[in-house]
Amino acid sequence: MLSQQLLNGITLGATYALIALGYTMVYGIIQLINFAHGEIYMVGAFVGVLMVSVFQQGLLVSLVAAMLACMIMGVTIERIAYRPLRRSTRLAPLISAIGVSIFLQTLMTKIKGPQPVAFPPVINDALYKLGPVEISKVQIIILIVASLLMAGLHFIVKYVKIGKAMRAASEDYDTAALMGINVNRVISFTFAIGSALAAAGGVLVGIYFNSVSPFMGVLAGLKAFCAAVLGGIGSIPGAMLGGLFLGVAETLGVAGGFDLYKDAIAFTLLIIVLLFRPTGLLGRPIQRKV
Amino acid sequence: MLLEVNDLHVSYGAIRALKGIFCQVGEGEIVALIGANGAGKTTTLRTISGLIRPQSGTITYKGQPITKMPPHQIVSLGICQVPEGRRVFTRMTVLENLEMGAYTRKDKANVKADIEKVFQRFPRLAERKSQLAGTLSGGEQQMLAMGRALMSRPTVLLMDEPSMGLAPMLVQEIFSIIKEINQAGTTILLVEQNAHMALSIANRAYVLETGEIVLSGPARDLANNPEVQKAYLGE
Numbered sequence: 001m002l003s004q005q006l007l008n009g010i011t012l013g014a015t016y017a018l019i020a021l022g023y024t025m026v027y028g029i030i031q032l033i034n035f036a037h038g039e040i041y042m043v044g045a046f047v048g049v050l051m052v053s054v055f056q057q058g059l060l061v062s063l064v065a066a067m068l069a070c071m072i073m074g075v076t077i078e079r080i081a082y083r084p085l086r087r088s089t090r091l092a093p094l095i096s097a098i099g100v101s102i103f104l105q106t107l108m109t110k111i112k113g114p115q116p117v118a119f120p121p122v123i124n125d126a127l128y129k130l131g132p133v134e135i136s137k138v139q140i141i142i143l144i145v146a147s148l149l150m151a152g153l154h155f156i157v158k159y160v161k162i163g164k165a166m167r168a169a170s171e172d173y174d175t176a177a178l179m180g181i182n183v184n185r186v187i188s189f190t191f192a193i194g195s196a197l198a199a200a201g202g203v204l205v206g207i208y209f210n211s212v213s214p215f216m217g218v219l220a221g222l223k224a225f226c227a228a229v230l231g232g233i234g235s236i237p238g239a240m241l242g243g244l245f246l247g248v249a250e251t252l253g254v255a256g257g258f259d260l261y262k263d264a265i266a267f268t269l270l271i272i273v274l275l276f277r278p279t280g281l282l283g284r285p286i287q288r289k290v
Numbered sequence: 291m292l293l294e295v296n297d298l299h300v301s302y303g304a305i306r307a308l309k310g311i312f313c314q315v316g317e318g319e320i321v322a323l324i325g326a327n328g329a330g331k332t333t334t335l336r337t338i339s340g341l342i343r344p345q346s347g348t349i350t351y352k353g354q355p356i357t358k359m360p361p362h363q364i365v366s367l368g369i370c371q372v373p374e375g376r377r378v379f380t381r382m383t384v385l386e387n388l389e390m391g392a393y394t395r396k397d398k399a400n401v402k403a404d405i406e407k408v409f410q411r412f413p414r415l416a417e418r419k420s421q422l423a424g425t426l427s428g429g430e431q432q433m434l435a436m437g438r439a440l441m442s443r444p445t446v447l448l449m450d451e452p453s454m455g456l457a458p459m460l461v462q463e464i465f466s467i468i469k470e471i472n473q474a475g476t477t478i479l480l481v482e483q484n485a486h487m488a489l490s491i492a493n494r495a496y497v498l499e500t501g502e503i504v505l506s507g508p509a510r511d512l513a514n515n516p517e518v519q520k521a522y523l524g525e
């Protein structure tokens with residue numbers, strides 16, 4: 001029973017983590033909470049639906065297509081909605097992000113209508129027994145895809161040149177530029193990666209809950225944002241940990257009888273953690289060395 | 291002249307930090323820029339590097355204007371900076387910091403060799419190459435900042451107060467390394483509050499006062515100038 005809930009929680013948490021990574025990476029570099037990130041996740045889910053239903057593609061192709069589409073979208077949003085505001089007050093890009101978020105929700109409602117649509121069948125609903133726990137094929141796929149993507153991200157950030165440049169720019173923007181790093185390109189790259197991960201999350205969640213709607217990004221985005229803050233905003237391992245933590249807590253909370261409060265669990269948890277660790281689980285102390 | 295700054299004006303909002311400065315750096319020289327706190331020395335270097343857009347004036351490098359270029363292109367041309375306060379990437383290792391210095395370079399094999407050269411010049415960095423830069427001492431961080439800038443194989447090295455906050459022994463060492471770097475062929479524009487040391491290794495010098503160049507000439511002449519001695523050499 002408990003192990004079953006843990007498994008469900010980790011599955012849910014893996015999807016939160018995929019979204020949370022985008023928040024944390026973008027914040028790490030330009031100190032912006034990208035409020036349109038949840039909508040990128042939503043659009044990713046719709047691209048998945050489109051690929052499966054209209055283009056009759058399998059899961060892998062649909063997933064990759066959604067990721068690519070959202071990469072382009074994320075990079076474009078940064079170019080037209082955030083970059084021109086980079087030297088203005090910090091509130092300006094934040095408001096711009098909220099604008100983009102509303103725009104995408106409205107646009108999608110206009111195209112697909114406000115009702116949730118079912119995700120067309122793309123994988124069978126086989127169940128496997130692993131001792132006391134049952135795991136569905138969707139869950140296995142979510143866990144494998146999320147692990148691969150996060151391992152890939154870790155590899156890029158740790159070993160690949162542009163990933164190292166990301167770390168440098170997120171620590172010290174000006175000095176990164178003084179080293180010859182094209183910081184704008186690094187920012188575009190960050191948006192591309194973050195958006196691709198969110199799109200993957202959108203497709204996987206769409207399949208898992210068999211539902212996709214223009215408003216699915218609102219709550220998922222908020223919760224993933226909580227996960228990012230919980231883990232320590234700006235910290236990549238923090239976003240992964242925060243996502244898993246939140247998924248497990250939410251699932252256990254529901255199983256423990258708090259199902260009416262399901263959506264409040266994330267926020268309650270966030271408040272409690274921040275009371276004791278204001279910079280989140282893996283966040284760095286705020287002070288800067290001079 | 292390799293690097294020329296002409297009538298450069300820079301403001302931060304209402305604050306006029308540079309009020310039309312002129313200076314030149316010739317190939318192979320060490321040129322010192324000295325001045326009191328807030329004179330505009332850092333502003334000058336940051337503007338040359340492209341981090342600050344000037345109100346007016348031009349900066350040319352090998353005769354080509356670089357005034358409107360983004361910082362990363364200026365680095366590619368061969369102008370690199372060791373910023374004030376070292377600014378190493380504290381959460382990256384010593385080795386990764388050096389790799390960032392070589393960011394614009396494509397010749398991987400030579401980069402490896404250059405990293406070894408930096409380690410030869412600064413053996414203390416070699417011992418700590420996998421350590422996070424934030425855990426280094428101030429002196430070690432200064433060496434790392436210098437090594438990092440050298441990794442771009444700069445033609446011109448801009449250095450902003452490399453002796454700041456270091457013990458006298460280390461200041462000596464840093465200055466003799468600056469001299470070595472210059473002798474190996476790198477042109478240097480050196481900003482310093484330690485005017486005594488700066489004038490002792492520079493060929494020429496400029497004195498900056500509240501955003502204006504008030505004196506310039508051969509370093510030896512400035513060191514013997516009574517006004518300079520009174521204001522900057524504490525004599």
Ligand SMILES: Nc1ncnc2c1ncn2[C@@H]1O[C@H](COP(=O)(O)OP(=O)(O)OP(=O)(O)O)[C@@H](O)[C@H]1O
Pocket residue numbers: 302305306307325326327328329330331332333334374483
């Ligand atoms: N970011 C900024 N915003 C507003 N004013 C600034 C900024 N940076 C520098 N200034 C102002 O511009 C002037 C020149 O500053 P700058 O840092 O260039 O001086 P400096 O000669 O490098 O001084 P120090 O020796 O203390 O490093 C100062 O009056 C300073 O207060």
Ligand SMILES: [Mg+2]
Pocket residue numbers: 331332333374450
């Ligand atoms: Mg200064």
